[in-house]
Amino acid sequence: MKLSCIMFAGMLTRLFSSSVRADILALLLNTPEERFYVREIANILGKNPSGVKRELDNLEKIGILVSERVANLRYFRANKNSPLFNELKNLI
Template identity: 65%
Template sequence: MSLLFNSPEEKFYVREIARLVSKNPSGVKRELDNLNKMDLVTSEKEGNLKYFKANRNSPLFPELKGLIAKSLGLPGALKIILNASDVRTAFIYGPYVNNTNLHKLNLLIVSDSNHFDKILGDVEKRFGRKINYTVINESEYRTQKKSGNRELNKLISSKKILLLGKL
C-alpha cells in the first residue's frame, strides 16, 4: 500500500509490486483485490496485465497518504520511491544524518536513469524538506570508486543512511 500511495501517479502490475516489496505475488494480488473492493486502489487492464494504482478520488486518500508518510519517515519514503525507479544504490549523507540540519537532505543516487526531479519534488513537498541530490551512472560510480576518487571515498566512508544497494 505504501508503494502505491507514495507514487499515486504511477501504476504497477502485481508481479512488479511483489518484486519491489519482496512478497509473494499471490498474497500481493489478494491484498490488492481487497484494497480495490474498498475503493482505495483502482485497476485497469492493458493487454494481459492488470495494473493497480492508488485511488486519488477516494475520500480516505489524503489521510492514508499522510499516515503512510508519517509512519515510514523521510528515509522510508525515499527508499520505496527510489526502489521503484531503477536505482542501484542510494544513500543520505551530510547534516540530516548527523541531526544538525533536518530541513535539508543530501542524497547520492547511483542509477543509469536521470529522471528524479518530479518524484523527489513530490517528496520535498510532502515532508517540507529540501533534497539536494546527485545522480551518478553505475559505470562512472565503479570507475571513480576503483580509481580512489577522494570526494566519493569521503562520502562512502562518512556517516550515512544507506537506502538501497551496496557501497
C-alpha cells in the first residue's frame, strides 16, 4: 500500500507546488477511514515533521482534511464530505 501511495505521489507533485502536500494527499486519500498523527505521517513519508504539520494545517484550512484531538495528539484524516474528495481521489 505504501509503495502505491508513493508512486502516485510523483504524479500529484506535478499538480501541486509541494511534494510534501502531494505525499500527504496520496497517503490520506488512499486510506480515508484511517487517521494519522503528524509524526506518524512524517515517519511513513520520510519527511520533516514541521513541513508535514504546515501542509496538514494548509489542507485542513481548505477543507480537504479534518482533524481531531485525542489526548495530546492531533489526528488527521481525509474529509470525505469535501466537494473535492472524489475528484482528488480519482487522481490517485
